[in-house]
Amino acid sequence: MSEQNHIPLPPETPAYNCANCGAVSLNPENICKVQGVGTKADWCGSKGTMPPKYCQNRVNVHRHQCRNCGQTAINAKLLCEPVKLDIPQG
DSSP states (O other), X not given: OOGGGOOOOOTTOEEEEXXXXXXXXXXXXXXXXXXXXEEGGGTTTSOOSSOOOOOGGGTTXXXXXXXXXXXXXXXXXXSSSEEEXXXXXX
């Protein structure tokens, strides 16, 4: 998906939060330890306090980070200004 064509999802979109890495996902099966479910508005736009980490159990899942607030998500549509992060070599 090109950044020019990026259309973020509405603020009320449900998103699952990972207790291990802090990333959010539209699908709870893409994160290894579901901490809870909230909405996109609960976290996107608020400044991320920790740098993004990769779940050890989901090392091949792509992550995106918001250029605006620093939050991390599996689905780029959950972020207002996503940038794809590299998958770490292990």
